[in-house]
Amino acid sequence: MASVWVGHRGTIRDYPGFSPSVDAEAIRKAIRGIGTDEKALINILTERTNAQRQLIVREYQAAYGKELKDDLKGDLSGHLRQLTVALVTPPAVFDAKQLKKSMKGAGTSECALIEILTTRTSRQLKEVSQAYYTVYKKSLGDDISSETSGDFRKALLTLADGRRDESLKVDELLAKKDAQILYNAGENRWGTDEDKFTEILCLRSFPQLKLTFDEYRNISQKDIEDSIKGELSGHFEDLLLAIVHCARNTPAFLAGRLHQALKGAGTDEFTLNRIMVSRSEMDLLDIRAEFKKHYGYSLYSAIKSDTSGDYEATLLKICGGDD
Known part of the structure; x- marks a missing residue:
């Protein structure tokens, strides 16, 4: 059964000729030596898929009686430690x-x-x-x-709850109906019926929502984003805007998050690590393309100018190339 965590637009692919025991031994050597051989460690972890890394984790435990993540934690520090532990986590x-x-x-x-x-x-x-x-x-x-x-x-x-419809089929009548419900719940009344926004935006499929947003524009002469900004506030507003953005283009939404994490004073490593690791086998290629399109420079160069050392080297390997 295909993993729900693997898509077609990732930067990390299964390593050919993979041997968990050879890798476990090489990692053990890299960690055990005088000083850690970070380069060897990084190469293995970034050139194997998560499914392959889980096999290394099992092999490592069987061969050395220790959890790989504990050895990584004991041996590395700072952002590199967090990033490598993330890579070996399911x-x-x-x-x-x-x-x-x-x-x-x-x-x-x-x-x-x-x-x-x-x-x-x-x-x-x-x-x-x-x-x-x-x-x-x-x-x-x-x-x-x-x-x-x-x-x-x-x-x-x-x-x-994970109840969003995942089908790719769209229903035009439903889109018209939902658009009207959203219009009646917001622009067209005093006060806002927040529950209607939640119901439609949290349960309909993304392709269905895209169609609904087109219909909404026809009815109200406004983009749904503008209505949400005008009608709602706080974290609820942020959440609904994020859903709209993701329904329109998830990789562009994540490129925006990476851009935030990398620009200005200080880097938001919590966000940077999460997106780079969690999307590396899903759609990081698309995220890279959107990043370049929206900001005029590559994600690779942004990481390069904002991070350093082995941490930078690991992120660049996950990034998989310059655009």
Whole structure:
């Protein structure tokens, strides 16, 4: 069965002639030597798919009685440590951990919550929810409920449920009907019926939503984005705008997030690592193309000018090339 975490537009492909035992041994050598041979380590981790890395993890544990991620944590530091640990983590568990991190401690990182829950498919979100429960013995929904509130909470819970329609078929009558419902719920009344926005934007497929947004424009002479900005506010507004952006073009949305993470003073490594790792086998090639198109320079060059050392080298390998 094909993994729900692998698409056709990734930068990382299965390594031919792959041998988990050879790789486990090479990694052990790279870690055990005097000083770590980061280059050897990085080459192996970035030239194997996540499925292959999981086999290395198993082999490593069997051969040396230790968790590879613990050895990486003990041996590396800073952003490189976080990035390599991310690479050896199964995708659903990685998302679960990122969600937990974004809800932990002082304040919630709403940006990360929004990004993960809007860019994952229903099938991916079902796996993430299972992984979340396995790792934390709490349901993702319960944690979202206790960390957020109001319409924002309602919409996040609807997304986390993984009930968005995934079919590629579109229904023109439904699009007309939904567009009218959205118009009646916002522009066409005093106050806003937020639930209608949540229902339609969190449950319809992306191709269906695109058609609905065209219809909406016909009815209201406005883009749905402008109506959302005019009618709603706060994190709920941010979330709905993210859904609209993703329905129109998910790689462009993620390119925008990477651009934010890389520009200005200081780098947002939390976001940078998450997107680079989680999209490396899905659509990173498309994200790279959108990045170049929108910002006039390549993602590769942005990473190069904003990071350094082995951390930079690892990110550039994941990026897979300059545009």
